Amino acid sequence: MAIENAHLTTLQGAYDVELMEVTLRVRRYAGEGSRPETRSYTVEVATTATLLDALDVVKDKLDGTLAYRKSCRMAVCGSCGMRMDGGAVLACKTAMKPFVDAGHVVTVSPMGNLPVIKDLVVDMAPFWQKVHAVKPFLDTGGVDDPETEWRVTPRQSALIAKESLCIMCGCCVSECNSMDSDPDFLGPAALAKAYRFVGDVRDGDARERLKELSGAHGIWDCTRCYFCNQRCPKGVDPRDAIAKLGGEAFREGIARDEGAKHAKVFVQSTYKGGYLRETELVPKTIGPIAAIQQLPFAFQLARAGKVPNPLAPHKAKDNAEVKRLWKLLEAQAPKHRERATRAPEGA
Numbered sequence: 001m002a003i004e005n006a007h008l009t010t011l012q013g014a015y016d017v018e019l020m021e022v023t024l025r026v027r028r029y030a031g032e033g034s035r036p037e038t039r040s041y042t043v044e045v046a047t048t049a050t051l052l053d054a055l056d057v058v059k060d061k062l063d064g065t066l067a068y069r070k071s072c073r074m075a076v077c078g079s080c081g082m083r084m085d086g087g088a089v090l091a092c093k094t095a096m097k098p099f100v101d102a103g104h105v106v107t108v109s110p111m112g113n114l115p116v117i118k119d120l121v122v123d124m125a126p127f128w129q130k131v132h133a134v135k136p137f138l139d140t141g142g143v144d145d146p147e148t149e150w151r152v153t154p155r156q157s158a159l160i161a162k163e164s165l166c167i168m169c170g171c172c173v174s175e176c177n178s179m180d181s182d183p184d185f186l187g188p189a190a191l192a193k194a195y196r197f198v199g200d201v202r203d204g205d206a207r208e209r210l211k212e213l214s215g216a217h218g219i220w221d222c223t224r225c226y227f228c229n230q231r232c233p234k235g236v237d238p239r240d241a242i243a244k245l246g247g248e249a250f251r252e253g254i255a256r257d258e259g260a261k262h263a264k265v266f267v268q269s270t271y272k273g274g275y276l277r278e279t280e281l282v283p284k285t286i287g288p289i290a291a292i293q294q295l296p297f298a299f300q301l302a303r304a305g306k307v308p309n310p311l312a313p314h315k316a317k318d319n320a321e322v323k324r325l326w327k328l329l330e331a332q333a334p335k336h337r338e339r340a341t342r343a344p345e346g347a
């Protein structure tokens with residue numbers, strides 16, 4: 001159905017704007033007690049239109065009841081996160097032309113892992129609760145002298161460059177596997193924010209932060225699915241931030257969580273033999289007593305041929321090479337967390 005669009009027709013006349021017809025399948029939901037349904041809308045938009053532009057035309061011309069969030073229209077405010085074809089995107093950063101050219105009708109739905117209020121609008125309260133839980137502000141540890149200033153080198157500043165780009169849009173949270181099974185998991189956005197301060201050389205509270213983050217629902221509950229890195233529209237790479245938090249926790253000797261022990265066995269067994277020694281993984285992660293309780297399950301696995309021979313673990317052909325790499329990495333890793341220096345203002 002061709003839709004009359006007076007605004008675009010005027011633009012076309014004045015500036016020779018090229019138009020295209022785009023169809024969107026939009027998940028509609030009127031709120032508690034109503035049944036979600038999908039409706040199709042076809043509108044005419046400029047060939048440069050984003051998903052947000054198309055939704056604006058739908059709302060303006062076809063259905064004023066359609067609800068979604070937006071503000072800056074330039075991938076800065078983080079308001080317009082929603083799912084397109086099942087994956088979170090920023091609507092204002094997603095061009096429609098490639099889909100129109102491919103003859104593909106996109107389906108637009110609200111972000112995942114957050115309660116839906118209406119149509120494409122989700123309740124961000126659980127998202128903000130988690131961000132607030134990681135103390136999202138600098139704590140200099142009592143250093144407060146107006147006569148001096150922090151000196152942060154470009155290299156030190158680069159440590160948190162990616163995490164500082166976060167616009168709190170929630171796209172990563174929408175696709176987080178771990179949050180899907182454990183809604184209390186802190187999640188990629190809050191953990192990337194946490195690293196933003198743990199990695200800040202001016203912060204004096206990193207150790208306490210890391211202790212908190214290493215507990216239940218924290219850094220070790222990430223399943224490493226990498227969907228957060230894939231969906232983040234700003235290149236924050238939250239999974240990488242979580243890995244950095246794990247590394248910092250190890251450096252501080254905070255490794256009591258089973259997740260931390262699990263990671264440690266991986267490192268140790270690749271060092272010893274170049275491969276993962278699966279039979280050592282469970283007892284060294286959960287402890288010998290808990291491992292004994294898992295013996296019936298281990299026997300089931302053994303019967304299915306899924307337990308390697310513990311007496312003859314696999315070993316890489318050139319394990320010396322693995323060890324050399326391992327030592328090289330260890331030598332390169334900083335032994336202590338750096339702190340920024342302070343100097344008299346203007347000096």
Ligand code: SF4
Pocket residue numbers: 172175176177178179187188221222223224225226227228229238239242
């Ligand atoms: S890598 Fe971890 S934090 Fe990122 S989406 Fe997967 S489970 Fe969530």
Ligand code: SF4
Pocket residue numbers: 165166167168169170171172173188189192231232233234235236237238
């Ligand atoms: S990490 Fe990326 S996807 Fe997640 S909230 Fe920040 S900007 Fe959005």
Ligand code: FES
Pocket residue numbers: 069070071072073074075076077078079080081090091092093
């Ligand atoms: S409207 Fe601000 S990020 Fe899309």
